[in-house]
Amino acid sequence: MSTYENVVCPFCGCLCDDIEVTVEDGKIVKAKRTCKVALSKFLNHTENRIENPMIRKDGKLVPVSLGEAIDQSVEILVNSSWPLVYGLASTECDANRKAIELAELVGGVVDNTTSVCHGPTVLGVQDVGEPTATLGEIKNRADLVVFWGCNPTAAHIRHTARYSVSPKGLFTPEGRKHRTIVTVDVRETGMATISDLFVKVKPGMDFELLSALRATIRGHEMKNEDVAGVKMEEIRRVAEKMKTCRFGVIFFGLGLTMSKSKYMNMDALVCLVRELNAHTKFVALPMRGHYNVTGSCMVSSWLTGYPYAVDFSRGYPRYNPGEFTAVDVLAKGGVDAALIVASDPAASFPVEAARNLSKIPTIVIDPKVTMTTLIGDVVIPVAVAGIECEGTAYRMDGVPIRLRKVIDPHEGVLPDSEVLQMIIDRIRE
Amino acid sequence: MTGIVIKNGFVFDPLNGIAGEQMDICIDNGKIVKEVEERKAKVINASGMTVMPGGVDIHSHIAGSKVNTGRSLRPEDHRKDAVPKTKYTRSGVGYSVPTTYVTGYRYAKMGYTTVIEPAVPPLKAKHTHEELNDTPIVDSGFLTLMDNNYLVMKYVRDNEFEKLKAFVAWLLRATRGYTIKVVNPGGVENWKWGGNVDSIDDEVKNFDITPREIIRGLVRAREELGLPHVVQLHASRLGVPGNYETTLKTMQCCEDIRPIGDREGVMHVVHVQFNSFAGESFADFRSGASEVADYVNKHKHVALDLGQVIFTDTTTMTGDGPWQYRLYKLTGNKWVNGDVELEAGSGVVPYTFKSSSPVNAVQWGIGLEVALLVEDPWRVYLTTDHPNGGPFIYYPKVMAWLMSEKARSDTLGETHKWGSSRTALPSIDREYDFNEIAVVTRAGTAKALGLKNKGHLGVGADADVAIYDVNPKKFEPSNYELVEKAFSAARYTVKDGEIVVKDGEVVASPSGRRFWVNVKVPDDIEKAVLGDLKEVFEKYYTVSLENYPVQDEYLPKPEEIRIDATEKW
């Protein structure tokens, strides 16, 4: 029996690195300091694993050797005129590097889950920028914390305890008592319930509310009685809190990226925070979902110049969200093969895109059975990054942390990066 | 690998006193050797050409968190410079924030073989290593940001100099960094509450110290630890008219610190152009280069790099958070700020230098003035502070300006008249020769860095060689385009004895080494510092101490420079 300290959790963008894991007989039997989801991830790492590489023959997935699966993958990719490589946010950075190398080699399009998560945030940042800081700055300084369109109690469970609401930091020795917590959302979420102030915004009207706040802070006299379902006097109250705090932060999530206005919401939010910097210290931080979606953007940016939605069909990277993003290339047609790594788009994409994915030859690289492996034409099981293999992951604030290996994967089960390398090598031959 | 003989070139090897002598350079097993059997070697005919050691860039933002922020911020910059893949090279994008592969290729094309990334926050050091691992050909290292670090400031405040030294050593080891970087000391900490500093004697809030004390503490620490390279320092009040006075005070504040051993310098003021502004506002803006150069001529403890302006659209990125905010306010351009807990800050803002802009015209003049007025080429280094002053691909243009009075006056003729009236440039007719160019782009920088096998072509040096198609004996400065062309695309670049560039194109793409400095300090003081670190991490950081240091896996080709600081502790 062995116990490992300071293990890094490979689930969400919090990338908690204080997990204690106990391993016995090649299985994790205990995990401490985890949230509910992390506990499930660590304790259930052997559940629903794919046993063998498989190829679909006569409509059914049958077990084959790894070599055969690699060969068939190569066949599919080499014979396709425009393949899609997608996923990548739930695996470590080396796999990301290999996936991009592969997409360049076969002239395909490579996209990561950012495109259905904080893609609009990226678009907004490319317009206006982003005043931001690492999470420790929030822990150590923030006295006003706003959660806009996000619900950490559901999606980033230890965020409030480790970073944003209760921790006692260098200039925040009173912890929770030092901070005013505000939630802005369309419904009363778990986060709203534990906040000091809950502002209920009409669905699809965050842009208006952000703009009204910014106008108020600039000193414009607004004649509305309310904006976006929020009374003007409430808006003025929130604006005043923002202006007079010592260090404020807005954490924002998919409530802004996925609703009407999308990246324009980000534009409005950043412009609001920029405005606030004339009065006090204020930053904004996106609540990145998957534990390494930030890493996927990082790797993509340093290798191609662009954080997601990159096409290599002309031999050099081209960027165009809306054209090269995975949902679009699937829904509108165009890609004629797909390589899905560490993701389940058959389940997480809108049904039309998912349906089109099931119709094209699809190679799926994943540790577990998912809806995408069920529709795949080649399925290759791999090691779980952060449990069975090492690699770098980037936290939601861009801090890189090295994932640990606490268990050996089963015989023949390799890390994603090695499988991708095998495909690359075979194509090059 | 076969040996190489580079025959009959005009060799410039200032560290070995060779200035244009026509001679052969022999290479075997990746090193410069006295001789090699010609019939067993590849022979390169370099007659009529200039042969120099591979370029060594002492300060260029090429890898890491803020660089990558710049990349993802600027798709519009990339779209104008798409780089297709070739048989030997990966694809990518270029211009002001090139992708990592393109960065390596383009440096090699200019005959550069070593590059130092100048500003890395320890918490994100792994990121810089990952990017450098994907930057082919060039050897690299980076400077670790230290001046706005919580424990550094605490030790300075409490006068715990021994702990400061031990902590500097620990930080270098934890990050696998090369030396100390200082950026707007105290100002970046104040910026975390929305403030800044106005002078080096201003207050650093909550720490009861001044920038002066931070600078002196770190400069002294470097001396006593015996690090190979001096402290690189980005001075306070960057970008503010009248800041040359702050720069002078910054240099003065270390006048009394004695260099240890046979070194003469104790500090290197970076991209000094941005910190050599005279005048009180942008209305009476003029060059402060003469004052700064004058001081440097009279005081040997300082070196400078230029931060030369290029008239183009580029991307500014520094660890100076408040400066970057200021630039956003000045321009209205998109702005990213990135404060790093307990350690550092950063900011990124696109910017266009225009020859029609009166202020930019003066800025352009300042960089060149400094290079031409400082008498000792060994204490002045050619940089554009890439990409802050302009992309590194324009270095050959800077060389042309330095080597040719006509090149300068031609540009002045197309530039706003302040370039002529608010700088001393029109009255300067000094022209750098090839030897001086070799000093400010390779020999001097390698020497300053303390990289013993770089920047020269003596026996035993790494076989990093650049061959440029320009005849130094026949060169007329008025034909400066020749130099620009020749240095933009090396006829040959050799790296560790392998030909990597031929006729300006990359033909091989080996990976480079990572230089880092490992300083041994006395056990007891290290233990004391570790105790303080444990407390700081438990209380204030958001990662565990165990996960903080850079692991071996991030340096596939490490080049560790070991220093034992215990003897003279």
Place this chain on the structure above:
Amino acid sequence: MAEIKVVLISGRTADQGASLEIGKTSDEYRENVALIELSKKDAEELGLSEGDHVNVKTDYGSTVVKCRLSEKLDPGLAFMPYGPWANQVIGSETHGTGMPYYKGVQASISSSKGASILTIEELANRLMRG
């Protein structure tokens, strides 16, 4: 048939996260994800009790899930956890942004007490046959 119109939001829940780590084909996953939260008032209007099956229909598709009643939702608003059941009714138009409208789609809810909830395998087969 009685139906009510709602604005549908899809999003993460802790149970959805914890059960997906067991596995997408697990019963726990279906239990925690094939559902819709309705306001008590809306549920009453349709005569629904906690756990009844409902049909969720949008311009893009329809799906049967079980309902949960919530005190915290306003009438006219509904919430489904991320996953393949919610995605049966989400459109793939991204209006040039790459991002579908996962939050804020107009939906009609009607009682569907006898209808069965499809399993992941059945959903997958439907895609392939589709």
